[in-house]
Amino acid sequence: MIVTIHRGTHEIGGSCIEVRHADTRIVLDIGMPLLAVNGERFDMRQYQSLSGPELVAAGVLPNIAGFYKWDQDSKSVDALLISHAHLDHYGFAQYVREDITCYLGEGTRELMALSAIYSNQGWHPNKLSVIRSATPVTVGSMQITPFLVDHSAFDAYAFLIEAEGKTLLYTGDFRDHGRKTYSIGRMLKSVPQGVDALLIEGTMLERNEQPKTERQIEDELYQLCRATSQLVLVAVSGQNIDRLVSIYRAAKRSKRMLVIDPYIANVLESLAAKAKLPHPSPSFDDVKVYFPSSITRKLKRVGKEEQFIKYGKYKMTPQQLSGRQSEVVMLIRPSVLDYLQKINGIDGAKVVWSQWGGYLTESYNKKLLEFIHEHNLDLVTIHTSGHASVETLKNVVKTLMPKRVIPIHTNTPELFRDVLDDIDVSEGVDGVDFLL
Numbered sequence: 494m495i496v497t498i499h500r501g502t503h504e505i506g507g508s509c510i511e512v513r514h515a516d517t518r519i520v521l522d523i524g525m526p527l528l529a530v531n532g533e534r535f536d537m538r539q540y541q542s543l544s545g546p547e548l549v550a551a552g553v554l555p556n557i558a559g560f561y562k563w564d565q566d567s568k569s570v571d572a573l574l575i576s577h578a579h580l581d582h583y584g585f586a587q588y589v590r591e592d593i594t595c596y597l598g599e600g601t602r603e604l605m606a607l608s609a610i611y612s613n614q615g616w617h618p619n620k621l622s623v624i625r626s627a628t629p630v631t632v633g634s635m636q637i638t639p640f641l642v643d644h645s646a647f648d649a650y651a652f653l654i655e656a657e658g659k660t661l662l663y664t665g666d667f668r669d670h671g672r673k674t675y676s677i678g679r680m681l682k683s684v685p686q687g688v689d690a691l692l693i694e695g696t697m698l699e700r701n702e703q704p705k706t707e708r709q710i711e712d713e714l715y716q717l718c719r720a721t722s723q724l725v726l727v728a729v730s731g732q733n734i735d736r737l738v739s740i741y742r743a744a745k746r747s748k749r750m751l752v753i754d755p756y757i758a759n760v761l762e763s764l765a766a767k768a769k770l771p772h773p774s775p776s777f778d779d780v781k782v783y784f785p786s787s788i789t790r791k792l793k794r795v796g797k798e799e800q801f802i803k804y805g806k807y808k809m810t811p812q813q814l815s816g817r818q819s820e821v822v823m824l825i826r827p828s829v830l831d832y833l834q835k836i837n838g839i840d841g842a843k844v845v846w847s848q849w850g851g852y853l854t855e856s857y858n859k860k861l862l863e864f865i866h867e868h869n870l871d872l873v874t875i876h877t878s879g880h881a882s883v884e885t886l887k888n889v890v891k892t893l894m895p896k897r898v899i900p901i902h903t904n905t906p907e908l909f910r911d912v913l914d915d916i917d918v919s920e921g922v923d924g925v926d927f928l929l
């Protein structure tokens with residue numbers, strides 16, 4: 494078995510791995526980088542004038558023969574596997590040949606379809622195959638077993654790949670302090686000890702701090718809601734389902750309703766068949782919807798009005814919100830500031846920043862910070878990472894006892910050597926093969 498990390502040996506984001514055995518080739522993740530080579534935030538708009546082959550030549554897309562739409566002459570890659578619905582793991586999937594089967598979780602498929610509507614990231618693969626945890630699939634000479642893992646993306650998977658007695662486990666992104674902690678134990682019980690290679694994420698290696706659990710996040714939110722009679726606004730990723738559940742539970746415990754925009758309502762409703770999630774419905778009469786014009790205009794523009802009209806009976810108006818501020822937790826984003834302006838008496842409200850702190854300094858949040866300042870809002874951060882602590886990484890390695898550890902999705906692969914004794918840590922180079 495030959496493994497090539499095309500991107501991710503020394504960076505967080507843009508993950509892409511190719512695995513070959515005999516005539517079979519598969520690709521694990523085809524992510525968009527988070528940072529450009531100059532260290533600034535990666536922006537695809539800078540490359541809009543380039544053709545597909547030019548994107549490969551410029552190193553924006555990994556160089557993989559028979560993988561992209563414009564490369565029909567080479568022998569096709571046999572499968573693409575997407576670990577989860579974060580752009581740094583699937584953001585370049587739109588360039589992939591449509592005759593390549595894409596394996597992914599059902600929740601991942603739903604989240605990617607919604608992102609396509611809201612962010613114009615049109616990706617509609619022709620050949621999809623939905624995976625289930627612990628249920629193997631065969632691709633050519635390889636057997637691939639997905640395992641559900643705990644991560645800030647819903648429905649995230651690790652992949653065990655077996656071919657002719659060789660075994661590789663790719664963890665994808667994972668943690669064990671979210672709401673699916675049981676999943677890591679289950680995976681560790683199922684994966685054979687002594688795998689030939691463990692391709693493991695190391696996002697948190699450089700931080701080495703014990704992250705809070707989602708339960709602690711829920712408690713902190715609850716304490717904050719209880720301690721104020723003001724409106725509580727939470728800035729959160731609409732796809733961080735564990736966090737949305739923590740916020741809902743904290744709101745419920747403090748006898749507040751959860752008020753969400755149509756996008757988050759769509760996300761929760763589309764996943765509700767897979768998990769018992771709060772969403773606007775008769776079963777959750779404490780979940781309401783507000784209608785910011787930035788979102789309704791967008792949906793009208795793409796002919797998807799039904800995506801917000803269906804929530805009409807759960808509507809909260811700015812007037813209603815103005816009069817019920819002590820009873821509300823409202824999820825916000827920078828594009829809803831026009832709407833927030835219409836809520837009377839919002840001054841002094843609480844704002845909870847519930848995502849990675851680095852995003853707050855991005856230019857798209859400048860207006861939000863100005864709004865917070867103008868209205869004298871009280872900004873606090875309540876957040877925990879989507880990635881495994883160093884303790885968890887060590888535990889996974891000690892349990893699996895792999896023949897070698899290959900770090901990925903980390904800025905500091907060399908730090909694995911400091912935390913692992915007696916284990917071969919193979920620090921890779923992007924595009925260079927490992928022979929297992």
Ligand SMILES: [Zn+2]
Pocket residue numbers: 577579582644646666879
């Ligand atoms: Zn992720």
